[in-house]
Structure formats: C-alpha cells, structure tokens
Amino acid sequence: MNLEPMQKAAVLIEALPYIQRFNRKIVVIKYGGSAMIDEELKKKVIQDVALLKLVGFKPIIVHGGGKEISRWVGKVGMEPHFINGLRVTDEPTMEIAEMVLNKVNKSLVQLVNELGIKAVGISGKDGMMLKCHKKYSGGQDIGYVGEIDQVDPELIHELLEKDFLPIICPIAYDDHFQSYNINADDAACAIARAVKAEKLAFLTDVEGVYRDFEDKDSLISEMEVEEAQEFVDSGSLGGGMLPKLQNCIDAIKNGVSRVHILDGRIPHCLLLEIFTDKGIGTAIYNSKEDERYYHG
Ligand SMILES: Nc1ncnc2c1ncn2[C@@H]1O[C@H](COP(=O)(O)OP(=O)(O)O)[C@@H](O)[C@H]1O
Numbered sequence: 001m002n003l004e005p006m007q008k009a010a011v012l013i014e015a016l017p018y019i020q021r022f023n024r025k026i027v028v029i030k031y032g033g034s035a036m037i038d039e040e041l042k043k044k045v046i047q048d049v050a051l052l053k054l055v056g057f058k059p060i061i062v063h064g065g066g067k068e069i070s071r072w073v074g075k076v077g078m079e080p081h082f083i084n085g086l087r088v089t090d091e092p093t094m095e096i097a098e099m100v101l102n103k104v105n106k107s108l109v110q111l112v113n114e115l116g117i118k119a120v121g122i123s124g125k126d127g128m129m130l131k132c133h134k135k136y137s138g139g140q141d142i143g144y145v146g147e148i149d150q151v152d153p154e155l156i157h158e159l160l161e162k163d164f165l166p167i168i169c170p171i172a173y174d175d176h177f178q179s180y181n182i183n184a185d186d187a188a189c190a191i192a193r194a195v196k197a198e199k200l201a202f203l204t205d206v207e208g209v210y211r212d213f214e215d216k217d218s219l220i221s222e223m224e225v226e227e228a229q230e231f232v233d234s235g236s237l238g239g240g241m242l243p244k245l246q247n248c249i250d251a252i253k254n255g256v257s258r259v260h261i262l263d264g265r266i267p268h269c270l271l272l273e274i275f276t277d278k279g280i281g282t283a284i285y286n287s288k289e290d291e292r293y294y295h296g
C-alpha cells in the first residue's frame with residue numbers, strides 16, 4: 001500500500017485522539033493459537049503491540065497455543081481430545097501443555113525484545129497470579145483443567161510500573177500447588193477484569209462474530225452487552241465463539257470498558273481497530289453512550 005504524504009499525515013492525525021484517550025491505559029490482548037500459525041503475521045501482531053507500548057498504552061499479552069499443544073500431543077503418539085472446547089488434560093497432556101505454552105511464551109518474548117522493548121514472560125504460577133480449582137465440564141472429569149478463582153495482579157502492576165511488557169501463558173495453580181491448564185480466553189478475561197483493563201481484544205481466526213456462521217455477510221460490527229447476551233442465550237451461536245462471546249460479556253459486566261473480537265489473519269488488525277474511526281471486527285460495549293466516547 002503506497003500512500004501519498006498527505007494521506008500518511010491524515011492516517012497519523014486520525015490516530016491522535018485515540019493515543020490521547022488511551023494514554024497510560026491498560027489494554028489486554030488475547031493472542032490465540034489459531035492466529036499464530038503464520039510467522040510473518042505473528043511479527044506484525046508483535047509490531048502492533050510494540051507500537052501501542054511506545055505511544056503510551058500499557059499492553060499485556062495473554063496467549064494461547066492450542067494448535068501447538070495438539071501438534072506436540074500428536075508427536076508423542078496421543079490423540080488430542082476436547083469436551084465443550086476444553087482440552088481433556090491427563091497428566092502427560094498437562095506436562096506437554098505446560099512445556100509448549102512456556103515455549104510459545106518465550107518465543108513471543110523474543111519477538112518483542114527484538115523490537116527493543118523489554119518483555120517479561122510469565123505463567124499464572126509466577127507471583128501466585130492465577131489460583132484455580134479443578135473444573136468439570138457438564139459433570140465430566142476432564143483432568144487438570146482449571147477454573148480461575150482468584151487473580152493477584154500485583155506482579156503485573158509491578159511489571160507495568162517498571163515499563164516491562166507482560167506476556168502471560170494460561171497455567172494456574174490450586175490449593176495443593178498442582179498445575180492446571182486454563183483456557184486462554186478465560187485467563188485473558190480474568191486478568192482484564194483484575195487489572196480493570198480499558199480494552200480487551202481477542203485475536204482469532206474469523207472476521208468477528210457472524211449472526212449466521214454460514215452467511216459471511218452477516219458479520220456483526222458492534223453489539224451492546226445486552227444484545228450480545230440475548231444472542232448467546234438464543235442458542236444460535238456455536239463452536240469456540242460461544243464461550244468467547246460469553247467471556248466478552250462477563251468482562252464488560254465486570255468493569256472492562258470495551259471488548260473486541262478481531263481477525264488475527266488481517267495484518268495489523270490491532271492498529272486498524274484501535275487507531276481508526278471505523279474500527280474492524282466485532283466490538284462489544286456497555287451502552288451507546290460509552291461507544292460515542294470511543295468512536296465519536
Ligand atoms: N457465529 C459465529 N461467528 C464467528 N465464529 C463462529 C461462529 N460460530 C462458531 N464459530 C467458530 O468459533 C471459532 C473461534 O473460536 P476459537 O476456535 O475458540 O478461537 P481461538 O482458538 O482463536 O480462541 C471460529 O473459528 C469459528 O469456527
């Protein structure tokens with residue numbers, strides 16, 4: 001894309017009110033495994049986060065790595081198994097999940113560091129950040145899968161205060177200090193609530209939420225939280241989007257100002273959402289009044 005100098009200036013000027021509005025505000029970015037497949041795209045996501053940091057935002061990355069965990073589970077001759085979108089996590093799977101998530105974590109840290117920004121990679125066990133209990137799915141035992149009870153944000157605040165960029169992987173601990181595998185959307189949501197994030201953005205592998213998944217013209221660009229709840233309750237939403245949208249609703253109801261579901265396959269989707277008047281993907285917000293605050 002070649003822009004004339006005046007167009008370049010216009011793009012920067014359009015970003016100005018957003019830079020002012022988000023100065024020193026916390027933005028949590030949930031970076032899903034499905035949006036991590038392409039190395040070039042991955043670099044662009046990291047560039048976006050770096051830019052957010054350099055213009056004065058306080059970004060936090062909470063990442064997944066579900067596809068990579070499944071690849072390694074397959075490598076050791078086991079079959080990945082999910083119930084209601086959650087990985088059935090027996091002892092060997094837990095060991096693999098923790099190893100893989102830590103590996104993904106450090107690879108993201110390296111990409112951020114390469115841009116001259118100091119990142120610190122941690123899991124929910126560091127600083128006793130994410131405490132959980134064993135979760136059952138529809139009454140079924142799904143192994144070492146946890147539900148978060150408590151988030152201690154002290155370490156995150158310390159890192160932000162010292163100007164580090166926290167990169168967090170979704171592993172938690174229970175009363176007995178056993179490690180648990182946490183769905184990364186759940187972790188991002190709990191963390192965004194605990195740090196009272198201004199924004200929570202999910203980077204995934206679809207354009208956003210479709211009213212009808214079969215009809216690609218039915219993309220919903222924005223929804224008030226009540227409307228989103230009605231959509232979830234209607235039963236017409238399926239797949240991974242169902243728990244994701246419920247997480248978005250819970251985040252808004254618990255103090256996060258605005259949540260976005262963005263297509264991580266679009267280069268620089270984060271910048272396009274945050275710094276342009278129109279935005280992209282699906283935005284969920286509390287009320288029309290709050291929405292005017294963001295997009296005029
Ligand atoms: N109405 C819908 N709109 C968008 N995505 C949907 C819808 N219904 C089901 N989905 C599915 O939800 C998936 C996104 O959730 P998920 O797989 O959990 O993403 P991630 O791995 O990025 O967290 C999409 O890839 C899509 O297959």
Ligand SMILES: CC(=O)N[C@@H](CCC(=O)OP(=O)(O)O)C(=O)O
Nearest residue numbers: 032033064065066086087182184
């Ligand atoms: C319990 C559970 O399902 N944990 C997830 C954690 C990683 C994750 O959520 O990654 P994505 O965001 O890439 O899907 C898993 O094992 O796949």
